Amino acid sequence: KNEVEQSPQNLTAQEGEFITINCSYSVGISALHWLQQHPGGGIVSLFMLSSGKKKHGRLIATINIQEKHSSLHITASHPRDSAVYICAVRSRRFGGGADGLTFGKGTHLIIQP
Amino acid sequence: DVKVTQSSRYLVKRTGEKVFLECVQDMDHENMFWYRQDPGLGLRLIYFSYDVKMKEKGDIPEGYSVSREKKERFSLILESASTNQTSMYLCASSLWDFEPTDTQYFGPGTRLTVL
Numbered sequence: 001k002n003e004v005e006q007s008p009q010n011l012t013a014q015e016g017e018f019i020t021i022n023c024s025y026s027v028g029i030s031a032l033h034w035l036q037q038h039p040g041g042g043i044v045s046l047f048m049l050s051s052g053k054k055k056h057g058r059l060i061a062t063i064n065i066q067e068k069h070s071s072l073h074i075t076a077s078h079p080r081d082s083a084v085y086i087c088a089v090r091s092r093r094f095g096g097g098a099d100g101l102t103f104g105k106g107t108h109l110i111i112q113p
Numbered sequence: 114d115v116k117v118t119q120s121s122r123y124l125v126k127r128t129g130e131k132v133f134l135e136c137v138q139d140m141d142h143e144n145m146f147w148y149r150q151d152p153g154l155g156l157r158l159i160y161f162s163y164d165v166k167m168k169e170k171g172d173i174p175e176g177y178s179v180s181r182e183k184k185e186r187f188s189l190i191l192e193s194a195s196t197n198q199t200s201m202y203l204c205a206s207s208l209w210d211f212e213p214t215d216t217q218y219f220g221p222g223t224r225l226t227v228l
Contacts, residue, residue: 040221042222
């Protein structure tokens with residue numbers, strides 16, 4: 001079973017700061033997801049990646065397969081970025097078929113004005 | 114836009130009651146999932162289904178069962194609710210994943226309290 005560790009657990013920063021959230025996993029994966037959960041529970045998928053880097057607006061996600069590590073960066077952070085950010089991995093499986101994700105415990109981010 | 118809906122946002126039940134949580138998706142997705150989310154533990158997979166009438170146990174299936182009679186609907190059943198099943202329950206769906214980078218689309222969640 002894959003173990004997924006996120007750091008930090010909690011992060012408070014000032015508006016405009018560059019934010020980094022880290023995710024490490026223990027077993028080789030086929031894909032890694034970054035998810036965002038706002039108060040009220042709704043979860044939105046931000047990125048899926050299996051190699052390299054992806055960018056969407058002020059969000060950048062990177063993954064290092066050899067190191068079993070991924071980072072989520074937020075540039076020019078804003079109070080509306082305040083949310084819980086969750087890393088989830090899909091372990092490498094033989095053959096196809098559905099499989100659930102293994103989740104980290106999440107990073108609670110607060111951006112203060 | 115993919116839409117995943119859950120039958121209730123908030124539910125309060127008594128110990129021993131049979132509880133049904135319903136999830137419906139409108140994008141003809143083959144895969145559907147039930148997770149629970151608890152503080153300090155994150156999301157954990159209870160059951161998933163990759164086709165009608167097909168189901169697989171996740172990491173924490175004890176005390177739960179599921180039903181998938183139609184492709185768009187995946188039900189989670191608590192046969193005899195207990196207080197330790199008080200939690201946020203999240204449903205998700207995704208396309209059949211021959212590709213490794215499938216997206217899971219989540220419903221809004223049902224916050225269940227068992228008294």
